[in-house]
Amino acid sequence: MQHLVLLASLVSLCSGSGDWCYPSQFTCEHHCNTPEMWSHTSTVCAGKFQSPVNVVTRKTLLDQRLTPFQFSNYQQTFRGTVKNNGHSVQVGVNHLATVMGGDLVTGYKAVQLHLHWGQNGGPGSEHTIDGEQYPMELHIVHMKQQYSDLSVALSDPSGVAVLGFFYEESRSTNRKYDSIVNALRSITHPNSNTSLPPISLEQLIPSRQNLTSYYRYQGSLTTPGCTESVIWTLFHSTIPLSKEQLQAFSDLRFHNGKPMGGNFRPPQPLNGRLVYHSGAASVLASAALLWAAAGLTLGLSRAN
Numbered sequence: 473m474q475h476l477v478l479l480a481s482l483v484s485l486c487s488g489s490g491d492w493c494y495p496s497q498f499t500c501e502h503h504c505n506t507p508e509m510w511s512h513t514s515t516v517c518a519g520k521f522q523s524p525v526n527v528v529t530r531k532t533l534l535d536q537r538l539t540p541f542q543f544s545n546y547q548q549t550f551r552g553t554v555k556n557n558g559h560s561v562q563v564g565v566n567h568l569a570t571v572m573g574g575d576l577v578t579g580y581k582a583v584q585l586h587l588h589w590g591q592n593g594g595p596g597s598e599h600t601i602d603g604e605q606y607p608m609e610l611h612i613v614h615m616k617q618q619y620s621d622l623s624v625a626l627s628d629p630s631g632v633a634v635l636g637f638f639y640e641e642s643r644s645t646n647r648k649y650d651s652i653v654n655a656l657r658s659i660t661h662p663n664s665n666t667s668l669p670p671i672s673l674e675q676l677i678p679s680r681q682n683l684t685s686y687y688r689y690q691g692s693l694t695t696p697g698c699t700e701s702v703i704w705t706l707f708h709s710t711i712p713l714s715k716e717q718l719q720a721f722s723d724l725r726f727h728n729g730k731p732m733g734g735n736f737r738p739p740q741p742l743n744g745r746l747v748y749h750s751g752a753a754s755v756l757a758s759a760a761l762l763w764a765a766a767g768l769t770l771g772l773s774r775a776n
């Protein structure tokens with residue numbers, strides 16, 4: 473009997489209830505719910521339309537409505553605040569930057585951006601492409617223009633649009649990320665924040681002409697409450713960061729003092745959902761081919 477009581481108390485100690493966390497935060501001294509237990513924090517996390525997912529590219533479907541986006545005020549600089557929120561680094565977007573097109577039903581305005589990364593520069597993206605995990609993933613969170621509060625937007629099944637970007641390790645330093653990377657050492661402790669020098673959203677993402685190829689599916693927030701009201705866009709084109717820049721994110725600390733990293737949720741089942749891909753690149757290529765063929769035919773008929 474005593475053994476049973478001891479066992480029960482050990483189980484409750486090591487897997488017991490608490491706040492949600494990532495496996496990299498878990499210790500027996502620190503009770504927290506790792507991703508497979510998030511449904512204890514919010515039942516929606518056990519839902520059928522969860523994110524992230526693994527994209528199997530040969531199973532994606534071409535959707536001609538996935539046209540290039542129109543970005544507004546992405547080039548405008550703003551003075552944001554960067555914060556260690558205990559599970560990521562987050563930058564509030566305090567000016568009107570919007571995205572339209574790409575089969576979004578209306579304009580969506582940027583609210584905040586944050587990142588997910590690996591431990592000490594290792595694999596750390598949330599979405600994976602054909603099983604490949606990238607070192608880091610950027611989420612620019614947008615909500616329908618009509619809303620002024622993210623929590624209200626989340627009650628609309630298409631209220632939120634997240635633009636996801638993958639990072640790739642590069643040999644050279646990406647100077648466009650200097651201000652964010654340099655700010656990290658000032659926000660090592662959870663709930664600390666600091667103001668950034670003026671930055672634009674545009675400087676953080678690939679150039680506009682490289683944003684026409686992307687994947688689209690319907691999913692959720694990747695942290696509790698896991699609300700299923702997110703239209704996901706994942707861009708093919710990656711953002712380069714050096715090893716040192718990627719590793720700098722591990723300067724941040726979780727609440728228990730451990731280096732922040734591995735703050736990604738593993739891929740969730742698609743449960744019958746389809747992932748679509750944009751057709752801009754292939755449509756342009758086939759149009760060019762058509763014109764070339766037409767030109768050739770004309771040329772030939774003239775020669776006759």
Ligand SMILES: [Zn+2]
Nearest residue numbers: 586588611694
């Ligand atoms: Zn995220």
